[in-house]
Amino acid sequence: MPMVDSTTSTRQKAIVEAQGVSKQFGDLEVLTDIDFRLSPSEVVCVIGPSGSGKSTLLRCLAFLEPYDHGSVYIDSQLLGYEDSGGKRVRTSEKRVDEVRAPVGMVFQHFHLWPHRTALENVTEALRLVNGLSRREADEEGMAMLEQVGLADRAGHFPESLSGGQKQRVAIARALAMKPRVMFFDEPTSALDPELVGEVLEVMNKLAADGMTMVVVTHEMGFAAKVADRVIFMDQGRVVESGAPDKLFRHPQSERLQQFLNTWRERHID
Amino acid sequence: MFEILLNHYPALAEGLTTTLVVSLSAIALGLVLGVLMAFGLMSRHRLLAWPCGLYRSFWRGTPILLQLLLVYYLLPEVGIEIAPIYAAILTLTLNTAAFQSEIFRSGISHIPVGQIEAARMAGISTWQIRKRIIMPQVFRLTLPPLTNEIITILKNSSLISVIAVTELMRVSEQIASRTFQPLETYLAAALLYLAVNLVLARVSAYLERRMVGGLATE
Numbered sequence: 001m002p003m004v005d006s007t008t009s010t011r012q013k014a015i016v017e018a019q020g021v022s023k024q025f026g027d028l029e030v031l032t033d034i035d036f037r038l039s040p041s042e043v044v045c046v047i048g049p050s051g052s053g054k055s056t057l058l059r060c061l062a063f064l065e066p067y068d069h070g071s072v073y074i075d076s077q078l079l080g081y082e083d084s085g086g087k088r089v090r091t092s093e094k095r096v097d098e099v100r101a102p103v104g105m106v107f108q109h110f111h112l113w114p115h116r117t118a119l120e121n122v123t124e125a126l127r128l129v130n131g132l133s134r135r136e137a138d139e140e141g142m143a144m145l146e147q148v149g150l151a152d153r154a155g156h157f158p159e160s161l162s163g164g165q166k167q168r169v170a171i172a173r174a175l176a177m178k179p180r181v182m183f184f185d186e187p188t189s190a191l192d193p194e195l196v197g198e199v200l201e202v203m204n205k206l207a208a209d210g211m212t213m214v215v216v217t218h219e220m221g222f223a224a225k226v227a228d229r230v231i232f233m234d235q236g237r238v239v240e241s242g243a244p245d246k247l248f249r250h251p252q253s254e255r256l257q258q259f260l261n262t263w264r265e266r267h268i269d
Numbered sequence: 270m271f272e273i274l275l276n277h278y279p280a281l282a283e284g285l286t287t288t289l290v291v292s293l294s295a296i297a298l299g300l301v302l303g304v305l306m307a308f309g310l311m312s313r314h315r316l317l318a319w320p321c322g323l324y325r326s327f328w329r330g331t332p333i334l335l336q337l338l339l340v341y342y343l344l345p346e347v348g349i350e351i352a353p354i355y356a357a358i359l360t361l362t363l364n365t366a367a368f369q370s371e372i373f374r375s376g377i378s379h380i381p382v383g384q385i386e387a388a389r390m391a392g393i394s395t396w397q398i399r400k401r402i403i404m405p406q407v408f409r410l411t412l413p414p415l416t417n418e419i420i421t422i423l424k425n426s427s428l429i430s431v432i433a434v435t436e437l438m439r440v441s442e443q444i445a446s447r448t449f450q451p452l453e454t455y456l457a458a459a460l461l462y463l464a465v466n467l468v469l470a471r472v473s474a475y476l477e478r479r480m481v482g483g484l485a486t487e
Contacts, residue, residue, distance in 0.1 A: 064386050097392050105390040111383035115405050125391035128401065170387070177391055 013076070015040055015102065015181050015212055016061055020070035023053075023060055023236075030056045031067070032236045038181065043213045045223035045244070048233035049259060054216045055108075057233065058185050061214070062105055063096050074099050104179030108186040110166040112158040118145060118169045119154040122176050129177070144172040148202050164195030168202055181212040188219055220263060224248055232256050273457045277444050284440030285461055291354060291436060292423045295361030299422075302362065303369025308399065310374050321370070328367035334428050336360050341432045357429035365422050372414045376407035409480045416473035420466045427462075437461060 018036035022029065030053045038044060046054040059065035061072055063080040072079040077099045082091045091099075112121050122144050123137035132140065145151045148168035158166055167187055174182060184203065188196040200222050207213060207226045217223060223230050224244045231241040232253075239253050251257045274281065309321035328336065340360040344351060351359075380403050388398045408415075430439035441458040445451040 062390065064389070093389075093395060097389070097394070100390070101392055103390065105387070107383055107387060109381075109383055111381065111387040113384055113388075113402055113406075115409070124401065125388075125393055128394075128397050129392040173387070173391065 013040075014038055014073070015075060016214070017073040017076075018057075018061060018070065019073075021057070021060055021067045021072060022069040023056055023065065023067050030236050031060065034070070034236075034238060036061070036231075036238075038212060038214060040180075040212055041210045042228050043207045043211075043215070043226055044229045044231060045227040046214065046216045046231045046233060047218070047220065047223060047259075048239075052233040053236040054233045055185050056236075058183050058214060058216050062100060062103055062183055064105075066090070075102060101177075102180040103183060104174030104177055104181070105183045106167070106170050106174055106185065106187050108189050110158075110163070110170045110190075112166055112169055112173070114158050116157075117154065118150060118156050118158070118161065118165075121158070121169055122173045125173070126176055141172075141176060144176045145169070147175065148172045149198075162195060163191045164198045167191065167199045171199075171202055171206075175206075181214070182206065184213065184215040184217070186216050186218065188217070220248070220260075220267075232259070234259075270453045270456045270460070273444065273448070273450060273453045274460070277440075277448075277454075277457075280440050280444065281437070281457070281461065284435060284437035285465070287354070287434065287436040288423070288426050288438075289465070291357050291361065291429060291434065292419075292426045294358045295365055295426075296419050296422055298358070298362040299365035299369050302366035304373055304404065306366060306370035307373035307377055310370060311377060325367045325370055328364050329371070333360075333364055333425050334431065336364055337428060337432055353429075353432045353434045356432060357426070357434045361422055361426060361429070364425075365418060368418050368421075369415070372411050372418060373407055375414075376411040377403055379410055380406055409477075412473060412477050412480070416470060419469060423466060423469070424462065 014037045016036070016038040018034055021031055021034040021036075023031040034057060036057075046057065048054045056065055060067040061079075063072070066080055071081075079099045080091060080096055081088045082095070083089075112118075113124065116124060119138065119141050122141040123132075123134075126132045126137040126140055127134065130137075142151055142154060145154055148171055150165060150168055150172065153161060153165060153169075158169070161169065171187075187203070188199050191199065196219070200219065203213070203215070203222070204226055215222070215227070227244045229241060230244045230247045232239050232247065232251075232255075234255050240247060240251065240256050247256070248260065251260055306321050306324065309317050310325065312318045312321075337357065337360045340363075341353065341356045344356060384402060385398055388402050393402070426436060427438035429436060430442065433439075437458055441454050445454040448454065
């Protein structure tokens with residue numbers, strides 16, 4: 001009788017896992033051999049200079065950008081590719097949708113649908129994908145808007161919302177699909193400074209509620225406070241990663257020290 | 270001119286009705302075909318994009334009068350016997366589909382990719398994205414050029430008189446030759462075309478004003 005291997009179950013199963021992921025844009029290698037594991041309830045912040053590949057990494061993990069080499073697994077299922085007679089081929093769009101169903105995403109530029117009200121932005125997929133009736137979807141959608149503090153803006157079109165409100169609607173839209181992991185791609189980078197707080201507050205709350213999150217960000221304060229783990233990327237590689245305390249107080253690599261110094265100089269004046 | 274309108278209004282009204290039926294049918298059918306072809310033109314699959322491009326080039330690049338005659342004489346050759354009015358609708362449909370596909374292609378390319386990515390990440394399928402996210406915005410964006418195209422087709426429908434469809438132009442010719450008042454008759458016809466197109470333009474302007482709420486700006 002086979003023995004149950006207890007060592008495998010002690011190692012918590014990853015929700016998202018990347019193995020040796022590489023990506024090129026033409027001749028330019030933007031990601032090189034990235035390994036990444038995300039456990040349930042973990043909050044990981046990815047930091048690094050512009051062009052370091054952090055957004056591309058997130059987009060590859062969501063298969064919005066097909067990666068060239070390596071593997072990305074969502075819930076142990078290979079994302080975007082399948083084996084066909086020993087050759088790796090792209091899966092159908094439908095299969096991609098299936099595998100990444102546990103993933104919700106929030107973008108730098110919100111990308112709300114401008115012809116739909118705040119509520120309709122949230123309910124659209126509930127109706128189209130989950131097949132909810134208008135009433136059920138509206139109820140669910142209002143609960144989501146409530147969660148981001150925007151129930152009173154339900155009937156507004158995106159053009160009449162502030163950037164911070166748009167981003168909160170975008171978060172509600174992603175949450176409506178009951179994701180088990182949320183990807184944030186520089187969620188506050190397009191916001192006026194005074195609107196950053198309201199979005200970070202919503203994200204704080206999410207993290208506190210146990211949501212698994214990957215956040216590409218320039219908000220070091222948020223990373224220091226909320227992240228379980230911080231990943232520092234430069235030139236398409238993971239240079240350093242670890243607990244925020246360790247990374248911010250005792251950066252090992254020269255590149256990270258340099259990065260943090262520049263950041264401090266800019267934020268102390 | 271007004272005398273012609275008064276004395277011949279049953280015939281003129283009948284002609285105008287035919288003009289409207291033919292043009293609006295062609296516009297509506299051409300819209301469906303034009304939307305499908307716009308996505309065809311933008312397809313990554315060359316086997317789809319290439320024939321769509323060829324189709325568009327042909328129907329944009331040859332005179333509509335010639336297209337009418339070709340369809341009218343070609344159909345019987347391949348064993349299809351249909352009344353001239355259907356041949357007319359078919360030709361105008363195929364013609365306007367080419368122009369509309371180009372209008373829609375340009376509209377679609379103005380929708381920010383991020384909106385589509387957001388929809389994808391929510392699990393919405395390709396066709397649902399087209400139907401619910403892309404096209405509603407594209408119709409708003411392209412309303413002015415689309416109105417132009419509708420007016421163009423309405424005016425070009427005067428050409429179908431050559432394949433013996435009794436629409437407004439042909440009725441006018443008949444009245445002119447009977448009354449020996451060509452100038453007055455054609456002025457009356459012009460007035461009717463103009464009236465219809467002015468109404469169309471007003472409706473379009475009204476819709477455009479009403480739809481400012483919520484359009485892509487990012």
